[in-house]
Amino acid sequence: MFTKFFAAEDGPHIAIAPEKIFEINGFAITNSMIYGWVCGILIIAAFAYLAKRISYKGSKGPAQLIDYGTEFIINVLTTALNSRSKAIKYAPLFVTTFFFIIANNWLGLLPGVGLAINHDGTALFRPFTADFNGTLSIALVMIVIVQTLAIRESGALKHLRHYFQGSLKNPMTLALGALELFSEFTRLISLALRLFLNVVIGEILISVFAYLAGPGAPLGALPFTLMEIFVGLLQAYIFVMLCASYLGVATAHNHHDEDYATEPDKPTEARV
Amino acid sequence: MELLAEATNVVPLAKGIALGFGVLGPAIAIGLIGSSFMNAVSRNPESAKFLGQILVFVSLAELFGLIAFASIFIIK
Numbered sequence: 001m002f003t004k005f006f007a008a009e010d011g012p013h014i015a016i017a018p019e020k021i022f023e024i025n026g027f028a029i030t031n032s033m034i035y036g037w038v039c040g041i042l043i044i045a046a047f048a049y050l051a052k053r054i055s056y057k058g059s060k061g062p063a064q065l066i067d068y069g070t071e072f073i074i075n076v077l078t079t080a081l082n083s084r085s086k087a088i089k090y091a092p093l094f095v096t097t098f099f100f101i102i103a104n105n106w107l108g109l110l111p112g113v114g115l116a117i118n119h120d121g122t123a124l125f126r127p128f129t130a131d132f133n134g135t136l137s138i139a140l141v142m143i144v145i146v147q148t149l150a151i152r153e154s155g156a157l158k159h160l161r162h163y164f165q166g167s168l169k170n171p172m173t174l175a176l177g178a179l180e181l182f183s184e185f186t187r188l189i190s191l192a193l194r195l196f197l198n199v200v201i202g203e204i205l206i207s208v209f210a211y212l213a214g215p216g217a218p219l220g221a222l223p224f225t226l227m228e229i230f231v232g233l234l235q236a237y238i239f240v241m242l243c244a245s246y247l248g249v250a251t252a253h254n255h256h257d258e259d260y261a262t263e264p265d266k267p268t269e270a271r272v
Numbered sequence: 273m274e275l276l277a278e279a280t281n282v283v284p285l286a287k288g289i290a291l292g293f294g295v296l297g298p299a300i301a302i303g304l305i306g307s308s309f310m311n312a313v314s315r316n317p318e319s320a321k322f323l324g325q326i327l328v329f330v331s332l333a334e335l336f337g338l339i340a341f342a343s344i345f346i347i348k
Contacts (some may be wrong), residue, residue: 016345076324194331197338204341238331241324 012211013115014204018131019122035113036104036128043103069102070095073240080244081251090247093145097138098240104128105199105232109225114207130200132192139191142243143184150250162250191242198235202228287344294340301333 018032053063073095077087107113108127117124128134151159164177206224213220309326312319 014345016342190335193339194335197335197342198331201338201341234327234331237324238328241328 012204012207014207015123015126016200018126018133021119021122021124030131031123031126032128032131032134035108035125036131036134038125039104039107039128040100042107043100047099066099069099073098076237076241077244080241080248082248086251090149094240094244097142097243098236101129101138101195101236101239102233104134105236106229108199108203109228109232114203127199127203129195130203132196135196135199136188136192138195138239139188142191142239143188143246146243146247146250147184149247153251159250187242187246191239195235195239198231202231283347286347290347291340291344294343295337298333298335298337302330305329305333 018030020028020030021034022029047066050063050066053059053061054067059067070091074084074087074091077090077094078084081087081090104127108130113123113125113127115123129138147159150162153159154162163180164173166173168174202224206221206228209224210217210221305326309322312322
């Protein structure tokens with residue numbers, strides 16, 4: 001009897017990478033991409049519907065969630081960029097990223113996602129954020145946009161000088177600057193890996209505990225599903241928070257050299 | 273050595289060691305972060321507002337544990 005439940009040979013189905021469903025001209029369409037499209041369409045539809053219901057006099061119903069999330073991200077951006085007008089200027093990008101990640105994380109926990117709906121034994125749906133290509137592309141877009149905004153804010157040469165702080169004749173400055181430049185790539189990889197691993201390992205934990213619980217699978221998976229709801233929210237927050245702090249660092253003006261004097265005065269904002 | 277490898281299946285052992293040592297570091301790190309946060313809050317209750325930042329550092333430490341967890345599926 002126990003061999004049926006605890007058989008080591010046929011464990012739960014674990015897939016770290018997304019699986020190919022079909023091909024279009026040699027271009028593989030994976031299950032993550034399909035669910036990413038489905039989620040994207042759902043998000044666009046939901047936002048198009050809810051955007052008209054947000055008002056200054058207090059939104060009602062589900063529009064409140066959008067309202068609250070937007071306000072929350074603007075507060076995060078305000079602390080990272082040290083100015084509320086800048087935060088509101090950059091808010092659309094970060095709020096979109098936040099809601100996109102959170103929606104993908106949460107829609108990935110729905111019961112139909114996984115082997116329940118399958119196509120020749122491979123799951124038809126898989127969360128978009130449980131695919132390293134997906135999270136890497138989100139992180140790549142964010143890092144490239146952060147760099148572009150920083151260059152637009154302070155000019156290409158000044159932005160490059162931001163990495164090489166200090167006298168350029170000092171070889172140490174060049175070495176440290178090269179290291180700083182390289183850290184952009186580690187940021188990219190760590191942003192992508194963090195989101196991907198948190199989501200995919202949540203999926204694996206849920207499937208492992210549903211398998212171990214045997215007949216009581218829903219009960220075994222419940223605590224981890226609840227934990228994943230929290231983790232999905234937390235990871236979306238952390239992704240946006242880190243991107244905001246990267247933007248804050250990249251657009252911060254140098255305090256030690258001559259351009260400090262040309263900076264417009266803002267006496268109300270204390271420098272920390 | 274081959275005989276030993278045939279006689280004992282070392283794959284679960286390798287997975288266990290990799291996962292055990294892999295999550296050891298992040299566990300200590302998260303404990304230290306939590307303890308220093310509680311220290312800071314008990315010294316100055318105003319600093320309880322930094323919980324969001326604490327979660328960021330927890331996730332930074334957690335990443336390495338997750339890498340260890342993901343890499344055990346590569347061991348065949």
